[in-house]
Amino acid sequence: MTREDKEKGLWRSIFPINFKTYNTYHSEGHTGQYYMLPPAHIQKLFPYGLPPRFQLQIKTFNEGCVMVRPPALELISYLKRADYSKPPLRYVLYGDIGTGKTMSLCHALHYCYTQGWLIVHIPDAHLWVKNCKELLPSSSRPSRFDQPIQASQWLKNFKITNERFLSKVQLDRYVWTKRESTEKGQPLGELIDQGVNRMKSSSDVVGAVLRELRLQAGGATEGEGAFKLAVAVDGVNALWGKTSLKKEDRTMCEPEELTLIHNLRKMMKNNWSGGAILTALSQTGSVFKPRSAYLPNELLGEEGFDSMEPFVPVSVSNYNEKEFESCYLYYLDRNWLQHPHSRSEEGKKELIFLCNKNPSILERLCAAL
């Protein structure tokens, strides 16, 4: 179904979802056009993954439409061409605030999902380094700290996203306490259930899950049990920055001392094979970073940069003319712009001036109109 805007002569199309659409409809010529994410996928894949304002927009418009933009296209093309017998490539999306890094990340992740990969998605790593209500000393290692609430929540989301894989992945033996242990050969689903039920050891369960996936991704045998792993972390600079958490003796907690962060850092290394690591930097939630910092070196810091490289940096910038037009027409089409002046040429120029074609600012402006 396509709707033409006869005055402007620009296309704004909504495509029905089809697994083949990624190949046919996601080429260079389709930048600026809107791609509809099927509701079933959104529910499964992104229980908490999408930016909060976009979730509101989905509710309002009753559909989730993502604009096809060059950064996402670039990522998808890399993913298509990469060789999965080699160590995973790390992609870092960077850009100024509000330019669409998280959206591009989600878009690329959706592509992975449609290709049948196993998704490990951490929607915002910053949530794990600040505002944690409970910080328990780790059950397995004395010097580390657990975050049971965050860990169990993540496990729940993981379960929803990757239901198909839960019975397929087989595990090693893990001992949790004197009485509980997971035997060798049990499926992943059981491990996750245990982690959700037993909050105390949930962070360790997360660690175990990640380790298993790492070892088994891109597995040696084809067919049953072989899967590709997509690790997507938003706000990856939280892993190497500072935390705002305090230990019991009122000293600051280092990210290294948190079990979740420690395990995630291990995941970021490229000593496994059969997948890809997609990350996005984020200044918005970061702790103790200046607002103007957006380049990888500034946000990741020395340590982070050394750990992440060699990576492929992908730049995300504000809308260009065509994309802005497309977004504007989409809002018009959805009757989102109620103010009569916004439909005129002058109103459009005002909008351009006010938001400087920054996606998030444009969205907030239009919400008020």
Added chain:
Amino acid sequence: MAAYISHPALSSLCKINCNINGIYSLISFSRRISISSVLSTSAVTTESEAAGRGVRGQRRSKRQAGEPRTERMTVDQDWTAVYPTAASFKPSTVPLPVRMGYPVKRGVPPAKKGNLELIKIPNFLHLTPVAIKKHCEALKQFCTEWPSALDSDEKCMKHFPIQVQSKEFVSAGLSLQNPDARIVTLKVKLSSLNLDDHARKKMIKLGEERYCKDTDTLTITTDSCPLRQQNYDYAMYLLTVLYHESWKTEAWEQEKTRADMEEYEWEDSPSQKNVLDTLLRMRPLGAKDEVEELLGQPAVQEYRDTMLRLKNEGETEENLHKYKEAVKKLFNI
């Protein structure tokens, strides 16, 4: 009449003495002697009789001041003749309508005639450009020629790389000296000194904020001694000491860590290790590649160049873009 004739010298003496301040006793003396005879005849002396009667009287004959010299000055006169040396401000010799002072009762600043403020301040009327030119001309006979071989700045810098600067202060006040005249600044370009790599880095570290990276200049400023000569000697001494110390290598310099390094070096860095690890993991099993071979690949060299640029020059969009290209080539995307 006879009395008048008999005292012509005295009367003229009296007239002259009237114009000179301070010669009071002579006037009074001459007055006592000849007052009776002179009074009746001369018109000038009639005036003084009315003016100064008593013993405490003022100048006897207050002569009219003639027209000031400024009236007779031409525009193209020789000013060096008017003020050849440092002198106080004389309103009758300076032909400028200068006003100075506090305007009383919303008026204007007082005029120059009889203006004490103008006399109090130091003036440089004796140092006009013409006067200075004359001084230079006079001094030329004592000077030697500028060496003809040093006709360009580069040659001067090449043969005389050390530049010493100090300030002279001209003061026409109470004291001729200015304490700031003792400060000596010594500037030298490190490229003109004979330093090897280690010595250069050490010198820059020793110099701390005295070294300017953009112009490659080491600036030593000394003001701790009271005399300029002493400060100059001290600055030269400092330079010598810095030079010799930077050539020496101490035992504890072996402990220099990566954090101390001035520039980012790719060899032995975590970046190099990461790349090596990745490449080793990427190569097909069974193929044994030497580390040097791996590092010598052009893609790796390009990666190394971009990393050096990123770390040393700072991060910009352009540098990042080049880094991206290098990484893509490395992994054959």
